Amino acid sequence: MKLTDQYTTGTSFYDVTIQTTLSRLIEVLGTPQYFQNDGEDKVNVSYDCETANGDVFTIYDWKEYRSIGMNEQMIFHIGGKSKHITQQAKKELIQLAFNTTNIK
Numbered sequence: 001m002k003l004t005d006q007y008t009t010g011t012s013f014y015d016v017t018i019q020t021t022l023s024r025l026i027e028v029l030g031t032p033q034y035f036q037n038d039g040e041d042k043v044n045v046s047y048d049c050e051t052a053n054g055d056v057f058t059i060y061d062w063k064e065y066r067s068i069g070m071n072e073q074m075i076f077h078i079g080g081k082s083k084h085i086t087q088q089a090k091k092e093l094i095q096l097a098f099n100t101t102n103i104k
Contacts, residue, residue, distance in 0.1 A: 001092035003029060004050040008058050011079035016086035018059070018078060018093060023070040025059065028097045039066040045076075049089065055080065057089040 022045060026032070034046035045068065046060040057080040061068060068074065078093075080086040 001049055001051050001089065001096055003033070004048050004056055006048070006050060006054075006056050008048045008056045008079070011056065011058050011081055013062075013077050013079050014083035014086045016078045016080075016083065016090055017075045018090055019073060019075050020097075021071050021073055022068050024097070025076070028093075029059075034060075037067050039064065044068050051085065051088050051092055053088075055085045055088070057081075057085055059089075059093070 032045045037044045043060050062077045078086045
């Protein structure tokens with residue numbers, strides 16, 4: 001998996017999440033494409049990514065309505081165009097993070 005510049009329009013949440021910290025996501029994926037960590041919107045942080053097969057997906061916080069601490073364990077949503085894509089995205093993200101205990 002990798003960051004993408006493909007359009008992620010049409011992705012949805014299929015009840016697939018990942019638990020980690022914002023600092024760990026940044027360590028693994030780099031700077032988020034969207035980063036407005038002020039709690040003023042439904043999303044503070046968002047990544048646009050693609051799986052090894054080229055399927056697009058997103059990783060984002062949802063309705064926290066507060067600033068997120070960099071080392072705070074929290075749940076991030078994974079959005080895609082199908083549940084299968086979001087499950088594959090989670091699997092690839094965990095593999096990328098080399099099965100760290102910080103990402104579940």
